[in-house]
Amino acid sequence: MKATDAELTALVIATKNSAAFGELVRRHQALVRSMLHRMCRNHALADDLAQDTFIRAFEKIGSFKGSGSFKSWLCSIAYTEFLKSARKRKSADRVLEKFKADVEDTEAPRDMGNVVDLDRALATLKEEERAVVVMCYSCGMSHSEAAEATGMPLGTVKSHVNRGRAKLQAYFAHAETGAEVTV
The missing domain is CATH 1.10.10.10 (Winged helix-like DNA-binding domain superfamily/Winged helix DNA-binding domain)
Incomplete structure (x- = not known):
């Protein structure tokens, strides 16, 4: 019989069992990566943010109280990582804009057909x-x-x-x- 997310989480909290946390990662990594990719529209960045999410989740696993689902708790961490990244990107974009003031932007070509x-x-x-x-x-x-x-x-x-x-x-x-x- 497969352990539930709550059972695995309790095991990780009690013993810092990396195998139990690895199982949680395996169960939820596709969801987290997919969510982050849809939010930031960049596969590489989504993978980096997903990795940061799971590192942060392991560090903060003791704060999971079980009142909600593990999935929503994990997505909360992923969303926070996304927001932090977006703030950093906006700050970097403002700096780059100062240096690109003389460069003319061109519109990206539109997709052809009905796709x-x-x-x-x-x-x-x-x-x-x-x-x-x-x-x-x-x-x-x-x-x-x-x-x-x-x-x-x-x-x-x-x-x-x-x-x-x-x-x-x-x-x-x-x-x-x-x-x-x-x-």
Whole structure:
């Protein structure tokens, strides 16, 4: 019989058993990587953030009280790592902008044909909307779990999910007709 996440977590807390934590990593790494990739739209960065998430989770495993699911607790850590990374990137981008002032930016070529890319659609959402939409639809989390993971109030999560879903529907509706998308 397979041990539950709660049993493995208790074993890790009590004994710092690396094999038990390794099993938790194996169970949840695809979910964490997928969530982070959808949020940051960069495979390499998502892998780095996932690694940071699991390191942080091992360090903080004693703070897991079992009141929520291990998955939502882990996604909360992943979301925090994503936010820290985003703040660092924004700071670095501001510095780079000072040096690129004379360089003319060109628009990236658009995809040809009727192919619509979900990642491109998700990129049109605000950061908070994208985070909770990915958690709820891609990772299968409930609104309550997403609220727990992000630290946002449940009503705010529901609003972000509804707005994000409406924007995605509009994006895909416009993409089907070939019209310019403005969300």
